[in-house]
Each structure stands twice: as structure tokens, then as C-alpha cells.
Amino acid sequence: xxxxxxxxxxxxxxxxxxxxxxxxxxxxxxxxxxxxxxxxxxxxxxxxxxxxxxxxxxxxxxxxxxxxxxxxxxxxxxxxxxxxxxxxxxxxxxxxxxxxxxxxxxxxxxxxxxxxxxxxxxxxxxxxxxxxxxxxxxxxxxxxxxxxxxxxxxxxxxxxxxxxxxxxxxxxxxxxxxxxxxxxxxxxxxxxxxxxxxxxxxxxxxxxxxxxxxxxxxxxxxxxxxxxxxxxxxxxxxxxxxxxxxxxxxxxxxxxxxxxxxxxxxxxxxxxxxxxxxxxxxxxxxxxxxxxxxxxxxxxxxxxxxxxxxxxxxxxxxxxxxxxxxxxxxxxxxxxxxxxxxxxxxxxxxxxxxxxxxxxxxxxxxxxxxxxxxxxxxxxxxxxxxxxxxxxxxxxxxxxxxxxxxxxxxxxxxxxxxxxxxxxxxxxxxxxxxxxxxxxxxxxxxxxxxxxxxxxxxxxxxxxxxxxxxxxxxxxxx
Amino acid sequence: xxxxxxxxxxxxxxxxxxxxxxxxxxxxxxxxxxxxxxxxxxxxxxxxxxxxxxxxxxxxxxxxxxxxxxxxxxxxxxxxxxxxxxxxxxxxxxxxxxxxxxxxxxxxxxxxxxxxxxxxxxxxxxxxxxxxxxxxxxxxxxxxxxxxxxxxxxxxxxxxxxxxxxxxxxxxxxxxxxxxxxxxxxxxxxxxxxxxxxxxxxxxxxxxxxxxxxxxxxxxxxxxxxxxxxxxxxxxxxxxxxxxxxxxxxxxxxxxxxxxxxxxxxxxxxxxxxxxxxxxxxxxxxxxxxxxxxxxxxxxxxxxxxxxxxxxxxxxxxxxxxxxxxxxxxxxxxxxxxxxxxxxxxxxxxxxxxxxxxxxxxxxxxxxxxxxxxxxxxxxxxxxxxxxxxxxxxxxxxxxxxxxxxxxxxxxxxxx
Numbered sequence: 092x093x094x095x096x097x098x099x100x101x102x103x104x105x106x107x108x109x110x111x112x113x114x115x116x117x118x119x120x121x122x123x124x125x126x127x128x129x130x131x132x133x134x135x136x137x138x139x140x141x142x143x144x145x146x147x148x149x150x151x152x153x154x155x156x157x158x159x160x161x162x163x164x165x166x167x168x169x170x171x172x173x174x175x176x177x178x179x180x181x182x183x184x185x186x187x188x189x190x191x192x193x194x195x196x197x198x199x200x201x202x203x204x205x206x207x208x209x210x211x212x213x214x215x216x217x218x219x220x221x222x223x224x225x226x227x228x229x230x231x232x233x234x235x236x237x238x239x240x241x242x243x244x245x246x247x248x249x250x251x252x253x254x255x256x257x258x259x260x261x262x263x264x265x266x267x268x269x270x271x272x273x274x275x276x277x278x279x280x281x282x283x284x285x286x287x288x289x290x291x292x293x294x295x296x297x298x299x300x301x302x303x304x305x306x307x308x309x310x311x312x313x314x315x316x317x318x319x320x321x322x323x324x325x326x327x328x329x330x331x332x333x334x335x336x337x338x339x340x341x342x343x344x345x346x347x348x349x350x351x352x353x354x355x356x357x358x359x360x361x362x363x364x365x366x367x368x369x370x371x372x373x374x375x376x377x378x379x380x381x382x383x384x385x386x387x388x389x390x391x392x393x394x395x396x397x398x399x400x401x402x403x404x405x406x407x408x409x410x411x412x413x414x415x416x417x418x419x420x421x422x423x424x425x426x427x428x429x430x431x432x433x434x435x436x437x438x439x440x441x442x443x444x445x446x447x448x449x450x451x452x453x454x455x456x457x458x459x460x461x462x463x464x465x466x467x468x469x470x471x472x473x474x475x476x477x478x479x480x481x482x483x484x485x486x487x488x489x490x491x492x493x494x495x496x497x498x499x500x501x502x503x504x505x506x507x508x509x510x511x512x513x514x515x516x517x518x519x520x521x522x523x524x525x526x527x528x529x530x531x532x533x534x535x536x537x538x539x540x541x542x543x544x545x546x547x548x549x550x551x552x553x554x555x556x557x558x559x560x561x562x563x564x565x566x567x568x569x
Numbered sequence: 570x571x572x573x574x575x576x577x578x579x580x581x582x583x584x585x586x587x588x589x590x591x592x593x594x595x596x597x598x599x600x601x602x603x604x605x606x607x608x609x610x611x612x613x614x615x616x617x618x619x620x621x622x623x624x625x626x627x628x629x630x631x632x633x634x635x636x637x638x639x640x641x642x643x644x645x646x647x648x649x650x651x652x653x654x655x656x657x658x659x660x661x662x663x664x665x666x667x668x669x670x671x672x673x674x675x676x677x678x679x680x681x682x683x684x685x686x687x688x689x690x691x692x693x694x695x696x697x698x699x700x701x702x703x704x705x706x707x708x709x710x711x712x713x714x715x716x717x718x719x720x721x722x723x724x725x726x727x728x729x730x731x732x733x734x735x736x737x738x739x740x741x742x743x744x745x746x747x748x749x750x751x752x753x754x755x756x757x758x759x760x761x762x763x764x765x766x767x768x769x770x771x772x773x774x775x776x777x778x779x780x781x782x783x784x785x786x787x788x789x790x791x792x793x794x795x796x797x798x799x800x801x802x803x804x805x806x807x808x809x810x811x812x813x814x815x816x817x818x819x820x821x822x823x824x825x826x827x828x829x830x831x832x833x834x835x836x837x838x839x840x841x842x843x844x845x846x847x848x849x850x851x852x853x854x855x856x857x858x859x860x861x862x863x864x865x866x867x868x869x870x871x872x873x874x875x876x877x878x879x880x881x882x883x884x885x886x887x888x889x890x891x892x893x894x895x896x897x898x899x900x901x902x903x904x905x906x907x908x909x910x911x912x913x914x915x916x917x918x919x920x921x922x923x924x925x926x927x928x929x930x931x932x933x934x935x936x937x938x939x940x941x942x943x944x945x946x947x948x949x950x951x952x953x954x955x956x957x958x959x960x961x962x963x964x965x966x967x968x969x970x971x972x973x974x975x976x977x978x979x980x981x982x983x984x985x
Binding site (some may be wrong): 092116138142145146149155163164167185191201206225226233236237300335338343346350354360361365366373374446450467471477478481 | 606614618621686688689693697700801804806807826829846907
């Protein structure tokens with residue numbers, strides 16, 4: 092019986108020119124999104140690799156130089172392009188992509204592609220994820236709005252029920268076909284996008300297995316979105332008398348929940364938990380740096396001095412040995428200040444990212460009114476293009492900054508005794524400074540970040556399916 | 570007159586139409602309130618920062634006896650105050666910095682500062698009036714107008730209504746006009762209320778209202794055109810949403826992609842790397858290698874270029890300037906490219922009425938790319954004034970004095 096219902100539904104879709112037309116448009120948009128996404132991200136990846144190579148060459152070829160002077164020059168950390176950025180570019184264009192790993196200062200990422208973009212309306216941020224979030228609901232609505240209401244208007248619903256088709260099976264058949272078409276579009280988009288990303292996987296630090304898992308995860312969460320959309324569409328079609336009313340209502344819901352609410356929720360979250368402006372952020376950071384620095388004759392300061400020297404020597408110091416050591420005292424002061432200031436910098440940045448998290452949590456709460464919000468979060472998280480992925484990069488870059496500056500300071504501390512800032516490191520020294528070998532977070536971290544959004548999406552899907560079958564079971568008006 | 574009264578009664582009894590109009594009013598009100606709050610917050614932040622900036626300088630001015638120290642440790646706040654109409658179209662203010670803390674060091678390392686706002690929200694965009702009027706309102710208009718004739722056709726009343734109303738003029742025009750008028754009032758009413766509360770004058774509110782009216786009129790035309798084909802309500806609705814997708818999403822996306830490929834920009838990272846390299850190299854180069862290119866730009870200090878000590882402030886600031894000079898061509902190309910991109914996008918936006926209306930709103934609100942670039946130029950001009958203030962004092966080795974400090978340039982916010 093269910094097979095016959097599915098066959099009938101597929102025939103109706105084939106005969107409905109609008110559904111096929113929209114299906115074609117969605118396909119075209121996905122191809123366009125994929126092409127532009129791949130072109131943009133490949134170009135960006137080439138730029139990153141070139142910039143990394145240029146940066147390394149300049150650093151390694153600086154010849155004889157004072158290590159502290161070189162620490163001011165230091166290196167740049169270039170954020171690798173996430174391979175699924177061609178599927179969902181996320182916040183990549185809105186966060187800087189390069190961090191200057193300078194001595195004394197934890198710098199924010201610089202150069203946001205969004206600043207170079209022509210001023211339009213933000214909806215032009217075209218991607219496969221955008222097409223699936225914004226336009227896939229329209230496809231589902233168009234396929235499903237008349238499923239029950241249309242049959243009822245034409246009188247065929249009564250015939251179907253009269254011929255022995257149970258309302259539940261009828262609903263299940265219609266649900267399978269509509270969700271199946273949506274899922275086929277989704278599967279094609281994710282499969283092609285992931286395959287291209289796998290083929291172009293280079294030095295981004297992602298593994299093929301991780302990428303494949305991310306693709307499967309995207310399939311799962313967008314699949315849940317389709318389940319939710321299909322169930323809601325059929326529910327509305329069940330509840331209203333006429334197909335045109337169902338379409339009107341569903342499009343109204345789409346306007347509010349998919350176009351309007353994601354933006355409104357962001358504005359509300361920004362109002363409730365305002366982001367600090369950069370000037371205030373730096374004022375506060377400078378103040379906490381000052382407050383965190385102990386006097387140079389304090390026990391705390393001496394303890395850090397001892398820790399720094401022991402780390403440089405690779406052994407514990409004997410009592411009183413610190414005062415007698417022949418080391419570059421200027422370099423010791425520099426490294427001690429780095430160690431102390433790093434704590435304050437880390438606290439300041441942790442608070443900044445914690446505020447982003449509070450904003451995201453509030454938006455999550457508002458996703459009880461719109462599954463599109465939870466989907467947007469999950470899509471970016473699983474594509475590795477969300478704020479958390481950037482935070483991971485920022486934290487790793489800071490560790491690298493500490494390593495670079497430490498290597499410079501230790502060289503001067505151990506080899507520049509009595510020379511103060513006149514000490515010059517030999518040209519071959521720069522090769523011993525560790526390279527930044529950034530490993531992006533795995534899909535496991537993405538899942539731990541996205542678990543609440545997934546729960547919300549799951550609840551949306553379950554509630555919609557339960558409501559559909561509840562109202563569709565024995566309560567369906569024929 | 571009786572026809573109008575009849576249509577008003579008809580509209581009042583149409584629950585769906587009232588729902589869409591109610592949503593339009595709600596959306597417009599919420600967007601205006603959120604915009605006003607955002608601008609109020611930005612102003613509070615600016616006032617606080619200006620106060621702190623001034624207080625900090627007062628303290629710093631008593632600490633240092635050397636112009637090199639004064640110039641090194643003193644930050645100067647620069648800012649771009651929001652206009653009184655910025656609440657309606659926040660535009661580029663969430664992607665481009667509108668305040669900086671500038672020192673007399675190399676500018677290129679300071680001017681591309683990233684703000685601390687949540688990038689997620691910058692990606693999504695703000696729920697401002699421009700979004701409500703340019704992207705949501707056309708959809709609500711489509712929901713209001715798509716079945717004016719087709720619903721009557723389905724109900725079998727179309728011919729009868731057309732025939733009986735023929736002597737009084739077309740009922741369809743009056744019916745549509747009433748809905749369009751109601752929607753426009755739902756949008757413009759909150760805009761004017763917000764504008765008057767926010768201090769925007771009629772000189773801004775009138776053209777902004779005109780933008781809204783013209784944009785709504787365009788969509789009315791589209792709805793009327795689709796309605797002429799005599800399709801059913803669902804087909805009309807599908808076609809109109811398709812047109813909205815094309816104009817509001819696909820065409821702007823195509824414009825963005827085209828503009829970015831037609832006008833490539835130098836890599837921002839390259840500017841920073843080149844400048845950093847120039848500044849860093851200067852520490853190890855003979856002093857003359859810095860002073861020569863500096864004097865080419867500032868021949869007035871040719872007699873003061875002797876640097877006898879391993880470190881002298883005048884040499885330090887000279888190589889900061891030379892660092893900026895080195896990347897001048899790149900920086901200029903970057904800026905020119907952004908201007909060209911924006912101009913090209915402006916021309917192509919005529920293909921997308923929502924994008925065109927958005928740009929018009931941003932221009933009225935002074936929150937567009939041009940405003941961002943103008944602010945950047947003002948920062949550059951201020952930085953140049955700072956250098957011109959410090960150089961005579963650094964090169965002549967003048968003592969720091971209160972009188973001299975009072976002559977230091979002060980950044981002035983633009984008048985709104």
C-alpha cells in the first residue's frame with residue numbers, strides 16, 4: 092500500500108511543472124554556490140600558502156640580528172582555509188585571517204575579507220549552506236502544501252481513505268516522497284561538495300577521514316531540517332481547508348522563521364550581551380596587564396624569574412644560584428614579562444570569546460521559534476567555519492607566539508650574557524625557531540560544540556513529526 | 570468614496586491581510602527600536618571613550634620629558650560618529666571599524682584594526698529598518714497582493730465583480746492601492762517616529778520615505794504583472810517568491826561575485842608584511858638608509874639628520890614613516906580597489922531593486938562603504954597632522970612644555 096502511495100506522489104510531482112522548475116532552480120543555485128565557493132576558497136587557500144611561504148622566507152633570511160628585535164618582527168600565523176568552507180564559508184570573511192605573533196602583545200586577527208566586499212545586503216553571501224537553509228524550505232513547501240489540503244479540495248482524499256488507505260500510511264507515504272526529494276537534493280549537494288573538498292585537500296591540516304565525517308554530519312543535521320520542514324508542511328496542509336491557504340500560511344511562516352528571525356535573534360543577542368568595542372577591550376586589557384604585573388622585588392616576580400631560567404637551562408636551580416648566573420638579565424626581564432602578561436592576555440581573550448558564547452546561547456534559546464537558527468550554528472560548526480574554530484586557531488597561535496618569543500628570549504638569555512641588547516643571534520639561529528604546525532580541531536570538538544543545537548533541531552523534528560501524525564491519524568478531515 | 574469605504578471594510582474583514590500588515594508594523598517597529606538602541610549604545614561608548622582618552626592624555630602629559638616618549642605612549646582616539654539616521658541602516662558599521670586608537674608610529678599597522686564584535690552577527694547582518702523595508706516588506710506585499718484577482722476567480726466572483734464595478738473604475742486597483750498604502754504606512758510610520766526621536770530631519774526622512782515608496786511601488790508593479798497572467802493563487806505566489814529570490818538573493822550574489830572578480834584587491838596581509846619588514850629591517854640598517862628616503866619626503870629636516878647615538882627618537886619615528894612610505898603604492902591600490910568595487914557595485918545594483926534601496930538607505934544614513942573610506946581618510950589626515958606636530962619637536966630636540974602640548978592636534982568628530 093505504502094509503495095502505491097509513494098508511486099502516486101512521485102507521479103504528481105513529475106506532472107507538476109512548478110515543482111520540477113523549482114527543483115531545477117535549486118539545482119542550478121547549488122551548482123553556482125559550489126562553483127563560486129570552490130573558486131573563492133581555493134583562491135584564498137593559495138593566498139594563505141603563498142603568504143606563509145613569504146613570511147617564512149623573510150624570517151629565515153634576516154641574517155644576524157638581536158633576538159628581541161626579531162621577536163618584534165616575529166612571524167605571522169595564517170589561518171588555514173577549512174576544506175568545507177566551500178560548503179559553508181561561515182564567519183571566515185568576518186574574522187581576520189592573519190595574526191601577527193609579536194613580542195609583548197597578543198594581537199587580534201587582521202584583514203577581514205568582508206571589509207573589501209561591495210556594500211549590498213548580506214543576503215548576497217551566497218553558499219551551498221545558504222541555498223539549503225533559505226531555499227530548500229521553499230521546495231519542500233511547494234511539494235507539500237497541497238498534499239492533504241489539495242486532495243481534500245479535489246475530493247480524492249475521501250476516495251483514498253475510502254479505498255482502505257489509512258491516514259497514517261497516507262501521511263507516511265507523502266512524507267517519504269517529499270522528504271526524499273529534499274534529501275536527494277541535500278545528499279547531492281553535500282556529496283559533491285565533500286568530494287571536491289577531499290580532492291583539493293592540501294596543507295590545511297584536515298584529514299580525509301575527518302572531512303568525510305564532517306560531510307556525513309552535515310547530511311544528518313540538514314536531513315533533520317528537512318524532516319522538520321516536511322512534517323510542518325504536511326501538518327499545515329492537514330489543518331487548513333484549502334491548499335492556497337496552506338501555501339500562504341507556510342510562506343508566511345518561512346518569511347518569519349527563515350528570513351526574519353535569524354537576523355532578529357542576532358540583534359536581540361547583541362543587545363542583551365553587547366560585544367565590547369575594540370577600544371574598550373584594549374583599555375581593559377592594558378589595565379589588567381598593569382594590575383597583573385608584580386613588583387620586580389616581590390616573591391611572585393622572583394618565582395617567575397626562577398621558573399624562566401630553569402626552563403631555559405633545562406634543570407632546577409640551586410638556592411641562590413639565580414643571582415650568580417652569567418645570563419643576559421635584559422632577556423630575563425623580557426621573558427618574565429611575557430610569562431606574566433600572557434596570563435592577562437589569555438584572560439581577556441577568554442572573556443571576549445565567552446561573551447560570544449553567551450550571545451550564541453541566547454540565540455540558541457530563540458531557535459525554539461526557528462529551527463533555521465540552530466541549523467546555521469550546526470552548519471558552521473561542522474564545516475569548521477564558526478567562531479569556536481576561530482577561537483581554537485587564536486589560542487594555538489598564542490601558544491606559538493609564546494614559543495617563538497621564548498626561543499628568542501632564551502637564546503639571548505643564555506648566549507648574550509654581558510652584551511645586553513647588543514647581542515646578535517647568528518643567521519642559522521632562525522631555523523631553530525619552531526614553525527607553526529597548526530592542527531585544526533577534529534569533528535569530535537565540532538560535535539561537542541554543536542550538541543545543544545543538535546538537541547534543539549532534534550526536538551523540532553520530533554515535535555513536528557509527532558504533531559503531524561497526531562493530527563493526521565484519526566483526526567484527518569476528509 | 571463609497572468604493573473606498575467598501576474596500577476598507579473588505580480589508581478590515583480579511584484576517585490574513587490584517588495579519589501580514591500587523592507583522593509589517595511589528596517588524597518595522599522592532600527594527601527601528603533595535604536600531605535606535607544600537608546607535609544610542611554606540612554614542613554612549615564613544616562619549617565614554619572620548620572622556621577616557623582626554624583624561625589619559627592629561628596624565629601622560631605629566632609623565633614624560635622627552636617628545637619621543639610622549640609620542641610613543643600617547644594614544645589618540647579617532648572615531649566616526651553615527652549620523653542621526655544611522656539607526657535605520659547600520660550598513661558597514663558592523664564590518665568596518667568606526668573608531669581607532671592611533672599613535673604617531675607607522676599607520677599601516679594600526680589602521681586595519683579589527684573590532685571585537687561577534688563575527689557571527691556581522692555575517693547574518695543587523696535587523697535594521699533597511700532590512701525590514703528592503704527584504705521583508707516585499708515578501709509581505711507579495712503575500713498581500715498575490716491573490717487579489719485569482720482568489721475571486723477561484724470563488725467564481727471575478728467576472729461579476731468586474732462587470733458590476735466597471736462603472737466605478739477597477740476594484741482591483743483600489744483594493745491593491747489600499748493594501749500597498751497600508752503597508753507603506755506600517756513601514757514609514759515607525760521610520761518617522763524613530764527618525765524624530767533620533768533627531769533625523771525631514772531632509773533625510775523624506776528621501777528615505779521616497780526610497781521605501783518607490784521600492785514598494787516596484788514590487789506592486791511586479792505583483793500586478795504576474796497577476797495579469799490569470800494564474801491561480803498558488804502559482805502567483807510561487808512565481809512572485811521566485812522573483813523575490815532572484816532580485817533579493819541571486820542577483821546581489823552574482824553582483825558580488827562579478828565585482829570581486831573584475832576588481833581584484835592586493836592582499837591586505839601583504840601590506841602588513843611589507844611594512845613590518847621595512848620597519849624591522851631599519852633597526853639593522855645604517856641610519857642613513859632610513860634618513861635618506863625620509864628626507865626625500867621631508868626636505869625641511871635635511872639639516873637635522875645626524876644620528877650619533879645607537880638609538881634616537883627622531884630616527885625611530887623616521888623609520889616608522891619610511892615603513893609607511895614603502896607600502897604606499899600597495900595601500901593606495903587597496904583603497905582605490907575598494908572604491909572601484911563600491912562604484913561598480915553601485916552601478917550593478919540597478920539590476921536588484923532591494924540592493925539598490927539598501928544602498929540608498931546606507932547612503933542617507935552615512936553608513937556605506939564611501940563613509941567608511943572617508944573616515945579612513947580622516948584618520949590618515951589626523952595621523953599626518955600628528956607627525957607634523959611631533960617632527961619639529963623631535964628633530965630640534967625641544968623640551969616638552971605644557972604650552973607646546975596644548976598645541977597638539979585634536980581629532981574632531983564629524984558634525985552629524
